[in-house]
Amino acid sequence: MKSSRPPILAAWLLERLTQRQNREALAGDLLEERSQGRSDMWFWRQVVAAITVNCLGELRRRWIVVVFPLVVCATVPWIQLFHNVRFLSFLMVGIQLRWPVSFLVGIAVMSAFQAAILLVALASYVLASKSFHSRSFLIAFSVALLVLVLGNAGVTISQLIPLPRLLFYYVLWRLPLFFGLVLSMWMVTRHVSPHKAIPYQVPG
Amino acid sequence: MSDHTYLGGLELTVMLALLRLGEDAYGVPISREIERQSGREVALGSVYAALERLQEKGLVSSHQGEPTAARGGRAKRYFRATSRGLREVREMRQALMKLWRGVRKLRGEAT
Numbered sequence: 001m002k003s004s005r006p007p008i009l010a011a012w013l014l015e016r017l018t019q020r021q022n023r024e025a026l027a028g029d030l031l032e033e034r035s036q037g038r039s040d041m042w043f044w045r046q047v048v049a050a051i052t053v054n055c056l057g058e059l060r061r062r063w064i065v066v067v068f069p070l071v072v073c074a075t076v077p078w079i080q081l082f083h084n085v086r087f088l089s090f091l092m093v094g095i096q097l098r099w100p101v102s103f104l105v106g107i108a109v110m111s112a113f114q115a116a117i118l119l120v121a122l123a124s125y126v127l128a129s130k131s132f133h134s135r136s137f138l139i140a141f142s143v144a145l146l147v148l149v150l151g152n153a154g155v156t157i158s159q160l161i162p163l164p165r166l167l168f169y170y171v172l173w174r175l176p177l178f179f180g181l182v183l184s185m186w187m188v189t190r191h192v193s194p195h196k197a198i199p200y201q202v203p204g
Numbered sequence: 205m206s207d208h209t210y211l212g213g214l215e216l217t218v219m220l221a222l223l224r225l226g227e228d229a230y231g232v233p234i235s236r237e238i239e240r241q242s243g244r245e246v247a248l249g250s251v252y253a254a255l256e257r258l259q260e261k262g263l264v265s266s267h268q269g270e271p272t273a274a275r276g277g278r279a280k281r282y283f284r285a286t287s288r289g290l291r292e293v294r295e296m297r298q299a300l301m302k303l304w305r306g307v308r309k310l311r312g313e314a315t
Contacts, residue, residue, distance in 0.1 A: 028278030029231040050249025
């Protein structure tokens with residue numbers, strides 16, 4: 001007889017990336033169908049569809065989490081920054097050191113600059129949305145710092161590829177800040193429902 | 205100002221399946237009913253998302269059932285149409301019927 005146990009990874013993703021309100025009922029429905037002979041492929045399709053629907057719903061409800069970082073990243077004057085004598089001299093001091101120290105200092109300088117912008121933007125967002133909790137703020141900011149460091153390392157390494165400089169100024173150098181801000185904004189407000197929560201009725 | 209609620213295509217389909225099934229329908233039978241009547245498979249995640257939107261609009265209500273072993277100890281979530289939901293579907297049907305009647309290209313098709 002065919003095992004009714006669902007694919008482990010699919011079940012794990014289902015428990016974490018679907019809407020909390022319906023998670024238990026949806027997981028139960030999928031297991032019920034699975035126990036009646038549905039295939040692994042069917043289970044995976046259902047999980048991917050549920051996650052996609054949830055992501056689109058989140059995006060519709062929390063559009064500000066994407067739009068605000070886009071605005072912040074678009075207004076950061078990267079070209080002016082890279083032509084600023086003080087910033088360049090500061091960066092050059094680090095870059096002129098021996099490898100890999102130069103690489104690490106370069107990433108640290110870029111990340112520190114972006115972290116300052118991210119901190120101001122994130123603080124403005126939590127104050128405006130009245131969702132400030134010191135612990136979740138610190139966790140979100142720490143995760144964002146990690147994203148900035150890894151992202152800047154990636155962009156620094158990608159400079160070895162001969163790509164147009166403007167692509168770096170207008171797109172690539174802005175990506176770590178964008179993703180860091182999106183993730184941190186989502187983390188500080190993920191427990192706050194953007195719409196009225198509808199509780200289950202208690203059975204009589 | 206009108207207090208009508210706009211029903212999307214999937215929302216209307218889910219509402220109709222819910223009404224066909226009667227009281228206390230949950231995800232699996234709703235999804236199966238849609239598949240049986242329309243011939244299209246609808247993902248359970250999409251059905252629940254539509255039900256959630258309908259509940260936000262006050263057109264359906266839900267309550268939790270008992271957990272069962274076949275469902276890995278997870279409870280069912282039962283849905284039923286509210287009186288407002290029934291009224292909205294009825295009014296939408298009338299509006300759609302009026303629109304259909306005026307379409308010349310559909311005249312003469314099999315009824």
